[in-house]
Amino acid sequence: xxxxxxxxxxxxxxxxxxxxxxxxxxxxxxxxxxxxxxxxxxxxxxxxxxxxxxxxxxxxxxxxxxxxxxxxxxxxxxxxxxxxxxxxxxxxxxx
Amino acid sequence: xxxxxxxxxxxxxxxxxxxxxxxxxxxxxxxxxxxxxxxxxxxxxxxxxxxxxxxxxxxxxxxxxxxxxxxxxxxxxxxxxxxxxxxxxxxxxxxxxxxxxxxxxxxxxxxxxxxxxxxxxxxxxxxxxxxxxxxxxxxxxxxxxxxxxxxxxxxxxxxxxxxxxxxxxxxxxxxxxxxxxxxxxxxxxxxxxxxxxxxxxxxxxxxxxxxxxxxxxxxxxxxxxxxxxxxxxxxxxxxxxxxxxxxxxxxxxxxxxxxxxxxxxxxxxxxxxxxxxxxxxxxxxxxxxxxxxxxxxxxxxxxxxxxxxxxxxxxxxxxxxxxxxxxxxxxxxxxxxxxxxxxxxxxxxxxxxxxxxxxxxxxxxxxxxxxxxxxxxxxxxxxxxxxxxxxxxxxxxxxxxxxxxxxxxxxxxxxxxxxxxxxxxxxxxxxxxxxxxxxxxxxxxxxxxxxxxxxxxxxxxxxxxxxxxxxxxxxxxxxxxxxxxxxxxxxxxxx
Numbered sequence: 177x178x179x180x181x182x183x184x185x186x187x188x189x190x191x192x193x194x195x196x197x198x199x200x201x202x203x204x205x206x207x208x209x210x211x212x213x214x215x216x217x218x219x220x221x222x223x224x225x226x227x228x229x230x231x232x233x234x235x236x237x238x239x240x241x242x243x244x245x246x247x248x249x250x251x252x253x254x255x256x257x258x259x260x261x262x263x264x265x266x267x268x269x270x271x
Numbered sequence: 272x273x274x275x276x277x278x279x280x281x282x283x284x285x286x287x288x289x290x291x292x293x294x295x296x297x298x299x300x301x302x303x304x305x306x307x308x309x310x311x312x313x314x315x316x317x318x319x320x321x322x323x324x325x326x327x328x329x330x331x332x333x334x335x336x337x338x339x340x341x342x343x344x345x346x347x348x349x350x351x352x353x354x355x356x357x358x359x360x361x362x363x364x365x366x367x368x369x370x371x372x373x374x375x376x377x378x379x380x381x382x383x384x385x386x387x388x389x390x391x392x393x394x395x396x397x398x399x400x401x402x403x404x405x406x407x408x409x410x411x412x413x414x415x416x417x418x419x420x421x422x423x424x425x426x427x428x429x430x431x432x433x434x435x436x437x438x439x440x441x442x443x444x445x446x447x448x449x450x451x452x453x454x455x456x457x458x459x460x461x462x463x464x465x466x467x468x469x470x471x472x473x474x475x476x477x478x479x480x481x482x483x484x485x486x487x488x489x490x491x492x493x494x495x496x497x498x499x500x501x502x503x504x505x506x507x508x509x510x511x512x513x514x515x516x517x518x519x520x521x522x523x524x525x526x527x528x529x530x531x532x533x534x535x536x537x538x539x540x541x542x543x544x545x546x547x548x549x550x551x552x553x554x555x556x557x558x559x560x561x562x563x564x565x566x567x568x569x570x571x572x573x574x575x576x577x578x579x580x581x582x583x584x585x586x587x588x589x590x591x592x593x594x595x596x597x598x599x600x601x602x603x604x605x606x607x608x609x610x611x612x613x614x615x616x617x618x619x620x621x622x623x624x625x626x627x628x629x630x631x632x633x634x635x636x637x638x639x640x641x642x643x644x645x646x647x648x649x650x651x652x653x654x655x656x657x658x659x660x661x662x663x664x665x666x667x668x669x670x671x672x673x674x675x676x677x678x679x680x681x682x683x684x685x686x687x688x689x690x691x692x693x694x695x696x697x698x699x700x701x702x703x704x705x706x707x708x709x710x711x712x713x714x715x716x717x718x719x720x721x722x723x724x725x726x727x728x729x730x731x732x733x734x735x736x737x738x739x740x741x742x743x744x745x746x747x748x749x750x751x752x753x754x755x756x757x758x759x760x761x762x763x764x765x766x
Contacts, residue, residue, distance in 0.1 A: 184635060191594060191638040192601075193631060194619035202628075206693055207635050213694060214583040214640075217652050220659070227654030228661055230485055231710030232472040232735070236514055251372035257608035264603050267614050 179208040275300035276441040280344055280498040281525075283444060287333055287343050294329035294343025298322050298387050301345040305389055305442040308760075311412045313427075313437040315350045316358050317390040325387040332385065340505050342385035347437045347446030350391035351398055352378045352489070353478040361480045362396045362406035365606045365625025375478025376510045377447065377489050384505040389443050393433030396627045397597065398454055398482045401699040402689065403432025405629040410686055413462060414440040414758035418724030423685040425725070428458030431492070435462040438492045439758055445493040445502045451483050452585050453679075453703025455490045456715040460678035460728025463717045463756060465745065466492040467499050470735050471710035472517040474503075475510030483592035484515075486585075486707050496716060496746040500524035503738070519736060527739035528746040533567030535744065538671030542578035543702060545680065551721045552677045559675050559718060559729045562751035563744070571671050575663040580656050581705040582697060587640050587653035588708070593630075594637025600625060632693065657708050664709040668734045673744050676702050678715040678728035702730060712738045714745045717754040726756060 184204045188195045195203070249262055258265040275297055278286070286292055302319045322345065329343035353359050353371035360366045374382070382388065395405040403411040403426060413427040413436055427436040431448030435458035438446050448455040450468035459466025467490050474489040481487060489506060493499045504525070509518040539560065544553070560570050602608035602621030609624045611617035626634070640649035667674060680701055689696045706713045712735075715728040729748055733741035 179639070183639070187635050187639045187642065189619075190642060191634050192598075192615065192618040192622055193626070193634060194616075194623035195631075199631075203632060203635060206632055207639065209694060210586060210632075210636055211639065211649075214587050214649065214653075217580055217583055217587075217656050220577070220580060220656060222652065222655035222659070225655040225658050227651050228658035229654060230515065231657075231661055231708075232470070232515060232517060234472065234515060234517060237511075239511065248372070252604075254372060255369055255605035257602060257606070266603055267611065267617055269614050 179204065179211055276304050279495055280444050280493060280501055283344060284342070288338060290333070294326040294333065294387065295323065297343055298326035298345055298389070301389055301443055304440065308414070308440045308442050311414060311436050311440055312409050313393055313411055313433040313440065313442065314347070314390040315360055315362065315393050315408045315433070318357055318388060321357070322387050322389045329385055329387060339385035341381060341502065344386055344445070345389050345443050346381060346386045347390060347392040347434055347443035348378055348388050349394055349431055349434050349447045349449060351394060351449055351480045352447060353480065354378055354388070354391065357391065359391065359480070360408070361398070362394045362408055363625065363627070363630070364407040365600050365622070367407070367607060369605055373478060376475035376512060377479065377506045380508070381505055392431070392437055392446055395430035395432065396630050397480065397593070398430040398449055398451060399593070399629050399633055400429040401453070401457060401696055402426035402686070403429040404686060404690065405627055407627055411436050412686070413683055414760050415462065415683060415725055416759050425683040426461065426686055428461035428683065430454040431458050434492050435459055435464060435466070438462070438464050438494060441761060445491055445498055447489060447506070448492055449479060449487055449489050450707065451486045451589060452707045453700040455492065456703045456713055456728070456730055457679050457699060459492055459715040460717070460726065461683040463726030463754065464492055464494050465496050465499050465714065465716050465749070466490065467503060467714040467738070467741070468712060469503060469507065469738050470712045472515050473738070474506050475513040475516045477510055477512040481596040483589040484596060485592060486589060496714070496742060496749050497525055497528055499714070500528065500742050522739055524738055524742050527742045529743055530747060530750065532563055532744055532747045535568045535673065535740070536671040537563050537568050537570050537744070538573035538667050538674040539570060540573050540575045540578065540667070540674060540676065542575050543676045545701065548680055552680060552727065555719045555727045555729065556675070556677050559748055562748060563675070566747055566751070573667045573670055573674070575667055575705065577656065577659045577663050578705055581660055581708055582701060584653045584656040584660065585704045585708060586636070586697060587649050588657065590633040590637035591641050591650050592637070594634045594641065597630070597634055660705055661709045664711055672740055674732040676730045676732070678702060678730040682721045682723065682725035682727055706732045711735055712741050714741050716745045716749050716752070718748060718752045719754065720756050724756065
């Protein structure tokens with residue numbers, strides 16, 4: 177399917193990206209062009225192929241579930257645009 | 272003391288040990304070049320004071336006869352590696368004031384091996400680009416110029432363009448990079464230096480700002496293969512903080528440089544002979560084969576049948592992982608914040624203001640291919656193709672020990688030349704992306720120059736975990752090619 181401005185507007189909403197009309201005009205043909213181009217993968221029969229998520233066969237190890245780190249409240253907050261009394265501050269979300 | 276900045280790391284380590292010069296003198300010489308070459312915009316943040324403190328510590332160790340593997344060696348650190356107390360931006364406005372409170376594993380290992388970090392090198396925003404023209408801190412300019420006198424500013428390649436430009440301009444002896452689809456190998460080729468992306472999992476990604484986690488891999492640029500081998504050893508090794516980092520012993524890579532390629536089987540993939548490839552690239556590729564053949568290696572025709580699907584596969588997987596990784600930039604916990612009417616508005620405005628166009632484009636594509644109803648058609652399909660591409664390499668390595676290809680389909684282009692069309696820009700990575708998808712190690716070495724006097728690179732790809740053979744073949748090609756060209760600005764200085 178071809179991608180139109182409304183699709184890009186919807187996707188931008190999902191991605192929490194505020195786009196202007198100018199942005200939409202610019203990005204829509206580019207995104208549509210790239211998506212159309214990647215659709216060439218459709219010509220390959222992959223019926224019996226398992227998806228590959230990671231190229232290195234490493235068994236994920238479990239570590240003991242013990243606290244071995246912590247106490248970084250100050251370090252964690254130091255880059256926050258706004259913090260107060262040890263918390264991140266956001267606009268009011270509950271009425 | 273310009274000569275201090277023209278030596279190899281191997282020579283500098285010997286010179287330091289023999290006390291022919293001090294680490295402080297070595298650092299000062301590079302700090303001077305860094306200041307003199309600011310017009311290249313290779314560094315986002317310079318850290319000369321910290322470098323001098325580290326150099327003095329290095330001199331103490333040398334005096335005490337306790338030299339560490341990188342003692343006193345001036346290094347550039349790609350501004351994607353978090354460095355404790357030193358601003359780390361990923362070349363994005365959204366992290367313009369971010370000061371990490373921790374050190375990435377790779378930079379930490381290098382520091383504890385005695386490296387002297389001169390500064391944070393420029394890159395494409397979040398490592399997304401092939402020309403270093405998407406940085407929020409401005410384009411990086413290659414130290415190279417075309418010999419026709421046109422004086423056009425050329426790209427250093429990307430995404431690790433600041434690192435490649437800095438090493439080529441002699442403002443550091445080596446610089447770290449990260450390679451997701453070619454971001455070390457392509458800039459190394461464009462700047463006439465050596466660069467290696469090791470096997471996925473060889474170097475820890477902990478503390479490296481994520482772009483596409485299943486592809487991202489740290490690596491190194493230096494002016495020759497041996498120097499890359501020396502520094503890569505320091506960067507490599509298991510890290511419990513990165514679940515994909517491999518618990519494997521790290522070989523002494525430099526010991527692999529035997530100069531002997533006799534009996535090695537070199538695969539030449541027919542699919543890399545792409546339509547419209549400049550004759551100069553074909554010629555340098557042929558030269559590479561001739562050198563290896565003369566050295567007793569066997570040249571074997573191989574096929575990597577799914578090569579043409581690698582780029583579209585990559586441009587589904589990488590944006591998908593990018594859109595997921597970059598969801599963390601929300602204007603709340605760190606980074607740029609633009610106030611909004613409500614929380615959602617704050618997120619959307621902060622991200623719109625903080626990200627540049629290439630990053631936005633990839634977030635949009637990634638979000639689209641992961642969105643409900645399209646996930647199987649695009650993302651799962653791409654992961655299936657990824658397996659076929661991976662298996663191509665596994666099958667090829669039944670027949671050959673390494674694969675030889677050109678690194679890039681052209682020499683460096685002028686800034687702005689490919690900007691109009693993202694697809695055209697993506698084609699730069701046509702020879703580097705397949706190996707990234709397969710996770711195999713790859714190195715670029717300078718092999719010759721084109722008619723404009725610009726460097727051309729050859730790429731050597733190896734089996735998983737077999738960087739040693741990659742280094743051995745790369746070193747052989749480097750010796751055979753006897754590449755001695757340097758950027759005009761260096762020649763002028765030396766004259």
